[in-house]
Amino acid sequence: MSVESAEQALSEALDDLAVAGEALRRRTPAQIAEALADAWERIADPERALGRAARGRLPASSGLTLPMVAWALSTTLGGARESLAALAREMAPPPGVIATPHRLGALILAGNVFTACVQPLSVALLARSPLLVKASSADDVLPRLFVDALREVDPELAAAVLVVSFPRGTEALEATILHHAAAVSVYGSDSTLAAIRARTDANTTFIAHGHGLGLGWVDAGEDVEEAAGRFALDVAAYDQRGCMSPHAIAIERGGEAFARELARALERIAVELPRGPLSTQVGATQMQWRGVAAARGVLHEGDGWAVSFEPVAAPRLSPGARNVMVFEAGGLESFAERASVIGPHLKTLGVAGDLERVARVLPPGVSPRVCPAGTMQTPGLLAYADGLPAWEGWRRFVTVG
Amino acid sequence: MRDALHARVAALIDACADGARDDVTRDALLADLAAWQADRVEPYRRLVASRGVPPDAVAMPTDVFRHVRVAAHPPSEDVRVFRTSGTTSGARGAHPLRDLSLYDRAARSAARHALFTGVDRMHLVVLAPSPAEAPDSSLSYMLGRFAEWFGARVDWVFPIDDRLARALEPATEPVALLGTSFAFVHAEDRLDRRFALPPGSRVMQTGGFKGRSREVEPAALRAAISARYGVPQTHIVAEYSMTELSSQLYEATLLGARERRLWVPGWVRATVVDPETLAPVPQGQTGILRVDDPANLDTVSAIQTADLAIARGDAIELLGRAPGAAPRGCSLAVEEALG
Numbered sequence: 001m002s003v004e005s006a007e008q009a010l011s012e013a014l015d016d017l018a019v020a021g022e023a024l025r026r027r028t029p030a031q032i033a034e035a036l037a038d039a040w041e042r043i044a045d046p047e048r049a050l051g052r053a054a055r056g057r058l059p060a061s062s063g064l065t066l067p068m069v070a071w072a073l074s075t076t077l078g079g080a081r082e083s084l085a086a087l088a089r090e091m092a093p094p095p096g097v098i099a100t101p102h103r104l105g106a107l108i109l110a111g112n113v114f115t116a117c118v119q120p121l122s123v124a125l126l127a128r129s130p131l132l133v134k135a136s137s138a139d140d141v142l143p144r145l146f147v148d149a150l151r152e153v154d155p156e157l158a159a160a161v162l163v164v165s166f167p168r169g170t171e172a173l174e175a176t177i178l179h180h181a182a183a184v185s186v187y188g189s190d191s192t193l194a195a196i197r198a199r200t201d202a203n204t205t206f207i208a209h210g211h212g213l214g215l216g217w218v219d220a221g222e223d224v225e226e227a228a229g230r231f232a233l234d235v236a237a238y239d240q241r242g243c244m245s246p247h248a249i250a251i252e253r254g255g256e257a258f259a260r261e262l263a264r265a266l267e268r269i270a271v272e273l274p275r276g277p278l279s280t281q282v283g284a285t286q287m288q289w290r291g292v293a294a295a296r297g298v299l300h301e302g303d304g305w306a307v308s309f310e311p312v313a314a315p316r317l318s319p320g321a322r323n324v325m326v327f328e329a330g331g332l333e334s335f336a337e338r339a340s341v342i343g344p345h346l347k348t349l350g351v352a353g354d355l356e357r358v359a360r361v362l363p364p365g366v367s368p369r370v371c372p373a374g375t376m377q378t379p380g381l382l383a384y385a386d387g388l389p390a391w392e393g394w395r396r397f398v399t400v401g
Numbered sequence: 402m403r404d405a406l407h408a409r410v411a412a413l414i415d416a417c418a419d420g421a422r423d424d425v426t427r428d429a430l431l432a433d434l435a436a437w438q439a440d441r442v443e444p445y446r447r448l449v450a451s452r453g454v455p456p457d458a459v460a461m462p463t464d465v466f467r468h469v470r471v472a473a474h475p476p477s478e479d480v481r482v483f484r485t486s487g488t489t490s491g492a493r494g495a496h497p498l499r500d501l502s503l504y505d506r507a508a509r510s511a512a513r514h515a516l517f518t519g520v521d522r523m524h525l526v527v528l529a530p531s532p533a534e535a536p537d538s539s540l541s542y543m544l545g546r547f548a549e550w551f552g553a554r555v556d557w558v559f560p561i562d563d564r565l566a567r568a569l570e571p572a573t574e575p576v577a578l579l580g581t582s583f584a585f586v587h588a589e590d591r592l593d594r595r596f597a598l599p600p601g602s603r604v605m606q607t608g609g610f611k612g613r614s615r616e617v618e619p620a621a622l623r624a625a626i627s628a629r630y631g632v633p634q635t636h637i638v639a640e641y642s643m644t645e646l647s648s649q650l651y652e653a654t655l656l657g658a659r660e661r662r663l664w665v666p667g668w669v670r671a672t673v674v675d676p677e678t679l680a681p682v683p684q685g686q687t688g689i690l691r692v693d694d695p696a697n698l699d700t701v702s703a704i705q706t707a708d709l710a711i712a713r714g715d716a717i718e719l720l721g722r723a724p725g726a727a728p729r730g731c732s733l734a735v736e737e738a739l740g
Contacts, residue, residue, distance in 0.1 A: 278676070280676055280687055280688065280709060282676075283676025283677045284676045286676065287462055287676045288463065288464035288705075291448060291461065291705065292469075294448045294452070295462075296444060296468055299451050
């Protein structure tokens with residue numbers, strides 16, 4: 001198919017999608033939440049056909065092992081019914097105003113964490129916006145399975161979601177999407193966001209989810225064995241490729257002992273949740289990262305993981321793939337100062353200790369989700385994203401009077 | 402001990418001039434160098450201890466040079482410190498040298514064999530800063546030495562401006578045009594005329610783009626250079642070097658090679674390894690390039706690069722550098738902030 005005819009076909013599909021949004025508008029948010037929950041549960045359940053399909057296809061598309069995929073599905077979709085109902089309530093308009101949906105929304109996914117689509121997809125539909133989902137062809141499995149599941153539950157609603165994939169740089173097709181959409185939610189690198197934003201109409205709602213990373217903090221006096229066990233899960237989850245994954249964990253003191261415990265915990269967790277295969281590219285950067293760690297600090301490494309303890313007060317970016325640095329930050333205030341350098345890129349701060357105390361020392365411009373260690377990668381559907389409610393930008397209101 | 406090692410390295414480089422090889426002598430020397438360096442270079446000692454294998458099995462990742470000093474001698478004995486450009490990440494890598502004699506010997510021997518093949522001296526046009534302008538650039542240093550060793554006349558043209566046309570315009574004798582890839586791209590963007598350099602002229606291009614110009618695919622850049630300067634593609638030679646090394650690898654097209662692969666001087670050992678196990682991968686399989694360079698006497702001879710490569714016989718097919726350390730979802734800006 002030529003680019004012109006693909007553009008024409010996409011344009012017509014987007015028009016149809018906008019019309020299909022009528023089905024969303026006829027339903028209450030509570031009804032939509034029920035339908036979404038039914039759909040997600042079909043995928044969460046390993047006994048059902050779609051659940052089996054997810055477990056069959058996601059390891060290859062995501063590069064994660066089957067146990068890791070199963071863990072990700074169960075932690076993301078488990079309890080979805082209650083979360084979606086709560087989300088629908090949270091998104092309800094305040095008294096005296098009427099919610100009005102976007103004529104058409106677009107969700108452009110990055111592809112680093114396959115479950116990253118669950119929250120924005122759910123939020124957009126709860127806001128009653130028909131939705132175009134653009135996913136990379138290597139990572140469109142879950143959104144497509146979701147549409148299949150929704151079709152089983154409520155075909156009319158399923159017609160209000162369209163998943164497309166096409167190669168990066170197909171600008172004509174991207175332009176078609178940007179031309180039709182009234183709201184665009186984009187996940188990706190800062191440069192990707194900037195490029196798409198530049199091509200987006202001034203009146204289109206632009207919801208940006210750019211680059212990010214996670215850090216960890218361990219209060220003095222915490223049980224290091226327990227803290228290490230919880231942080232090991234944060235590091236192992238999604239093989240540390242998410243923007244919530246901890247790159248480094250700071251501790252007030254006793255870093256060397258904590259690093260040892262973390263290494264033991266990663267060794268244990270690798271049995272249940274083994275790491276996926278390593279690409280040559282990531283392997284090359286991992287080799288460099290580990291080399292620096294061994295040359296200036298202490299490196300613990302095992303099958304598919306590594307922990308460094310480095311005698312510096314600043315974190316170092318990890319290549320992912322379960323390579324994490326431990327350092328002694330020299331106090332919470334000093335750590336917060338380091339975090340301020342990262343600014344809005346700090347998406348998640350896992351804490352073993354007093355969450356409130358840590359959250360309060362963060363400087364202006366830094367608005368991560370501060371959460372208990374062990375939950376960095378399981379934010380839940382109601383979690384804020386980039387310091388804002390996940391539904392920010394998806395709701396519009398008509399005011400009366 | 403150092404003096405003895407120095408003499409052995411110098412002798413090996415001399416013995417391998419004109420493309421000769423002596424792998425047995427080279428490997429024995431590399432093993433001795435690794436043992437000596439593991440005793441004296443603290444970060445290397447730590448790395449070797451961490452790996453738990455003999456020193457010559459352990460290569461120093463290039464990133465280490467960005468974070469700690471890698472040298473067998475104190476800073477007071479540095480005669481030169483070459484630094485990486487540092488444009489793609491915060492900290493700059495540093496390669497401290499206690500003496501430049503082995504660097505010079507290796508650079509001269511390799512260039513004589515693979516770049517200035519069949520010529521004594523010629524007109525050099527250099528698209529790079531001079532050593533005086535960039536004293537911490539190993540490339541500028543090397544090009545400065547080339548000017549002394551191989552130059553009949555030398556024109557330094559950097560930044561690229563009208564001087565380039567003036568340097569090339571009157572050429573009646575073969576010219577060697579030497580520069581970085583991004584300098585050639587700048588020249589492409591600036592020049593509106595073509596040249597017909599005399600037969601025997603040659604081009605050496607080195608390095609990547611590092612955000613300093615638009616990026617151009619190697620084959621496209623070669624074609625553009627060939628068309629711009631009237632030099633056949635066989636006479637366009639890519640040079641592979643890095644700040645952390647003292648020896649250089651060249652494409653062997655001037656020596657008659659038909660494939661664009663890197664010729665490895667006889668005193669250097671180039672191995673393609675698995676990035677996770679660091680064990681050599683079979684011929685024809687992609688891995689990352691490890692270079693054991695005995696001319697790195699006072700730092701670490703065994704250097705582990707992040708460059709993707711394939712071993713093809715004695716030569717190396719270079720595939721390019723692995724992407725930066727930031728995983729998907731994280732930004733270079735963050736890395737720069739962290740330092």
